[in-house]
Every structure is written in C-alpha cells, then in structure tokens.
Amino acid sequence: xxxxxxxxxxxxxxxxxxxxxxxxxxxxxxxxxxxxxxxxxxxxxxxxxxxxxxxxxxxxxxxxxxxxxxxxxxxxxxxxxxxxxxxxxxxxxxxxxxxxxxxxxxxxxxxxxxxxxxxxxxxxxxxxxxxxxxxxxxxxxxxxxxxxxxxxxxxxxxxxxxxxxxxxxxxxxxxxxxxxxxxxxxxxxxxxxxxxxxxxxxxxxxxxxxxxxxxxxxxxxxxxxxxxxxxxxxxxxxxxxxxxxxxxxxxxxxxxxxxxxxxxxxxxxxxxxxxxxxxxxxxxxxxxxxxxxxxxxxxxxxxxxxxxxxxxxxxxxxxxxxxxxxxxxxxxxxxxxxx
Amino acid sequence: xxxxxxxxxxxxxxxxxxxxxxxxxxxxxxxxxxxxxxxxxxxxxxxxxxxxxxxxxxxxxxxxxxxxxxxxxxxxxxxxxxxxxxxxxxxxxxxxxxxxxxxxxxxxxxxxxxxxxxxxxxxxxxxxxxxxxxxxxxxxxxxxxxxxxxxxxxxxxxxxxxxxxxxxxxxxxxxxxxxxxxxxxxxxxxxxxxxxxxxxxxxxxxxxxxxxxxxxxxxxxxxxxxxxxxxxxxxxxxxxxxxxxxxxxxxxxxx
Numbered sequence: 001x002x003x004x005x006x007x008x009x010x011x012x013x014x015x016x017x018x019x020x021x022x023x024x025x026x027x028x029x030x031x032x033x034x035x036x037x038x039x040x041x042x043x044x045x046x047x048x049x050x051x052x053x054x055x056x057x058x059x060x061x062x063x064x065x066x067x068x069x070x071x072x073x074x075x076x077x078x079x080x081x082x083x084x085x086x087x088x089x090x091x092x093x094x095x096x097x098x099x100x101x102x103x104x105x106x107x108x109x110x111x112x113x114x115x116x117x118x119x120x121x122x123x124x125x126x127x128x129x130x131x132x133x134x135x136x137x138x139x140x141x142x143x144x145x146x147x148x149x150x151x152x153x154x155x156x157x158x159x160x161x162x163x164x165x166x167x168x169x170x171x172x173x174x175x176x177x178x179x180x181x182x183x184x185x186x187x188x189x190x191x192x193x194x195x196x197x198x199x200x201x202x203x204x205x206x207x208x209x210x211x212x213x214x215x216x217x218x219x220x221x222x223x224x225x226x227x228x229x230x231x232x233x234x235x236x237x238x239x240x241x242x243x244x245x246x247x248x249x250x251x252x253x254x255x256x257x258x259x260x261x262x263x264x265x266x267x268x269x270x271x272x273x274x275x276x277x278x279x280x281x282x283x284x285x286x287x288x289x290x291x292x293x294x295x296x297x298x299x300x301x302x303x304x305x306x307x308x309x310x311x312x313x314x315x316x317x318x319x320x321x322x323x324x325x326x327x328x329x330x331x332x333x334x335x336x337x338x339x
Numbered sequence: 340x341x342x343x344x345x346x347x348x349x350x351x352x353x354x355x356x357x358x359x360x361x362x363x364x365x366x367x368x369x370x371x372x373x374x375x376x377x378x379x380x381x382x383x384x385x386x387x388x389x390x391x392x393x394x395x396x397x398x399x400x401x402x403x404x405x406x407x408x409x410x411x412x413x414x415x416x417x418x419x420x421x422x423x424x425x426x427x428x429x430x431x432x433x434x435x436x437x438x439x440x441x442x443x444x445x446x447x448x449x450x451x452x453x454x455x456x457x458x459x460x461x462x463x464x465x466x467x468x469x470x471x472x473x474x475x476x477x478x479x480x481x482x483x484x485x486x487x488x489x490x491x492x493x494x495x496x497x498x499x500x501x502x503x504x505x506x507x508x509x510x511x512x513x514x515x516x517x518x519x520x521x522x523x524x525x526x527x528x529x530x531x532x533x534x535x536x537x538x539x540x541x542x543x544x545x546x547x548x549x550x551x552x553x554x555x556x557x558x559x560x561x562x563x564x565x566x567x568x569x570x571x572x573x574x575x576x577x578x579x580x581x582x583x584x585x586x587x588x589x590x591x592x593x594x
Binding site: 217218221222226279280 | 421
C-alpha cells in the first residue's frame, strides 16, 4: 500500500518539522524546554516562555495554516482548470491585494491622502489587501456566472493580474524610496508578526476553505474526466465552479492580507504530492496536500530563520529558491507530469 | 413481450445558434434495442446525440425520457437514467481502472463518494462484462486505446442506466477491436435490456448488427430497421453511385 505509507511518512515529517520549527530561532532554547512549554508547563526561564508563546508558536501555527491551505487552493485550481500551471493566485487575487496595498503604501502621498496616526499601519495594510482581493473576487464571480467555458476564466484572471501589476508599476514609478521599500517588504511575505486574534481570524478562513474542499471531493473527482462527463454523472458544474472559487478567494485573500503573497507553495505542492502518493483521487489528495504544504512551509520557515544567527531571510525568497530547483529536479526525473 | 419505450422525440429540430441542421426528428427508442446513428461527416450525428443528452439545447421540439420531458429531470436523477461515452475527450489518465469505473457509481454514492459493498460489486461486474483482463489498479495511462475504451464502457455500465449513448465509440480502434466493441454493445443491449444509441462511421457493421438505424442525410432523418431502410432505397443515395454501391440483399456497401 504505497498510498498509506506515503501518508504515514507525510504525517511523520509534519510532526518532526513542527518541533524543528519551534526549536529553531535566533535564541537557543533546549528541545526539552520547548516540549515542556508545549505541554502547558511553566518554564523556569520566563524569557524562553515568552518567546515560545508570543513568537514561535504563532509563527508555527501561521506556517501550518498558510502552507496547508494555500496548497489546497492550488490543488482546487489545478483540477478545476485542468491545468498544471494553475495556482491559488491564478485568478488574480494576489494582484488585487497588491494593488490595494500599493495604493495605500505607495499612493498615499501622491494621491494626497494621509494615513491617520490613530489607525495602525498594519491594519490599514490588512484592510487594503482584503479589499483588493475581495473586489477581484467579486469581479471573478460575476464573470464566472456569465462564462460558459472555464478556460476563459483562467485568461480573465491573467488579464486582471496584468492590469493591476501595470497600475502598481505606475505607482511605484512616482513613489519615494521609503514607500517603495515598505511595499517590497510586504510583497516578500512574512509569516511572523501575527497576533493571536489575527491567527484566530486566519484559522476561521482557512478552516472554511478546507471544509468546502472536503465537500468538493466528489465533484472534483468527476471533473478529472472533464466537464461534460462530470455533468453526465450528475455534477452541477456551475455550482462546483462557484464553490471552488469561493473557497480559494476566502483562503488566498485572507492569507495575502495577513502574510503578503506567499509564492510558489500553492503551485508546487499539489505536483509534489501527486508524485508522492501516486494517485489523483481527491479523497487521498486533499488531506495529503494539506499535510505536505504545511510541512514544506514549516521547513522553508525554519531555513528562512537562518538558525543560530540574528538574521532571517524573506519567506518568499526561501520558498522559491529552495522549492523551484526541487520541482525541476522531480519533473526531469519523472519525465512527465502526473496530472 | 411489449418493450418499454425509453426515449422518444417529437418534431425535434437541432442545430447551433438558431440555425437548424436537421428538422422534424421523430424517433422512438425501446429497451433492449441497439441503435446506430449513421451519416456522412458533418451530417449532424454528434449534434443529435448532444441534443438528446442535453449538452446542446434543441431549437424546437421535445425530447422525452421514459415518456417525461427530459428537462423535468434534475442532473442526478438524469444521471441514473442516461449514461454517456463521448468521443475525443481529454481525459485525465492518471486514475486507475477501478477509479474510472467507480466514477460511474457517482449518481448513487453519498456526499463524499464512499463506495458501498454493492458499488464495489457493480465495479467488478462491469469490468468483467467488458472483458477487462488487467488488474483493476492498473493506471489508465498504461492502457492501449482499445483497452481504455473498454474501461469507459465499463464505467457507463456501472452507472446502471436504462439508456446508454456513445459518440463514435470505435474511432482509433483497429478492425478487431472495432468488431469487439460492436459485439459488446450488442451484448449490453440484449442481455441487460438497455437501449444503446451510438454514432458511428462503420456503416456496414452497424447495418449488420443494429436493431434500428437513424440515418441522417441532407438535413433529414430516416429511422427504421436496416431492412426497412434498405427497401426505401435511401441508402443508395448516401454516396455518389460511381464510387460506392449498396447491395440490398446483403445489406452491405461495396466498392
């Protein structure tokens, strides 16, 4: 039973990487103390307790949510569009979010509105990003209702992306270097900095996305045969399409708002998982992709920490620099895409 | 024994974007009948099957399934009455034989698609009925065209519908596999009491094997048993007579 072995392996890796991510950081904390803190015991060293509770645990949980849910969105999009290049951001969600953030960060001075000091800048960014994704989501849903062909939706998403990135380019052309740096920092992504209440909100969105995906397992399997066959098997294509898009918008929108657009994971993990579990049956793929995505982002985050040093790398750089060569290597080895 | 009428049409006109290709189609298909749809390229064979299966909307007229208007079925109950095998679909071949056949059980499984013992039995039986010899966990990417077509037919058998519609089920198959597929369809209609409608370019084979023929020629349909169609002389007009001739006694087109 290749498949159950693979899932067992994935679960094992997940737990190991979870512990690894909690143990590594710029401050050395002994492994046993980390375990102690996890089992709700008070540590003798209050600083360690504080670091684990307020820095490492939130960051680890964020990594798990973001990695798992983004990969799941990638899987949904790839099956819906029957296209191996699709990912969670293919509908232009991250571009919408980027535009929102760019308008606030880059455009605030040139567009002549000043951020009130009372609202913290972080929440303005979260709000702008959510609003951006939400508007894109509304336009996508409106388009999806009218389009008969799913492929056309893919192209519409690409068009949204190019429009927004062009506007962002114009904005950055006219903005100061300070503003530009702030924007680039956001676009590089960051898994830290989330408060517990923000994590709560993120978990609700990701949880809903995962719930929707579980409901969608059966229609997604039918979609592997193409939309005509799925219809002939009693699947309502338009309804399925709307549910898939809603799940993706909810998850990808929330994640982008809180962590910035996390690159690469959503596109690559479904492919890596299919190679590992050697099936395209969604009843196995859905849980495996979540586990794989969470593990991979935990690993990337641990590497981005540059353990035992004061420095850390932006998460997007790590996911792409480490991830892309792995995917290329796997594809060359396999000679064809299992899709 | 009176055969139950499964599908019939009333003055059906079909085509695309309000321009009709064929008008006034009146056919009636009963259980246990094997029906071949023949006609030259572009005559409208696929359009007819697509309209019957509701992939295309009719321009005018009606399609009835079990004497009820086909629009009155919701998707799921229609999927329990009518199974389809399309031509030229880009199908994901990473699923195993068993997984593809299991998709035929979709109209019967619960919300997450759990297969009951009964479903499992149906899958194994369907695979046996079409003569799949490979292990059922073989990936479809490892099958030949002929073998994969068998899997697709097994899937539609597992769907357990009184009506099965196939669009050119024998394209890309060699002579032997073509005849094998035709024999298989004949078996399905005879032994399982199903109405089987299929479009095909194999005119000679279908004249020999089918109970009835839907011949589409120059915008109109001619419906009846092969003998009846032959007696009307319409088959002689199908191709230019200096190229191919129809032999009425043997029911064969000859060079």
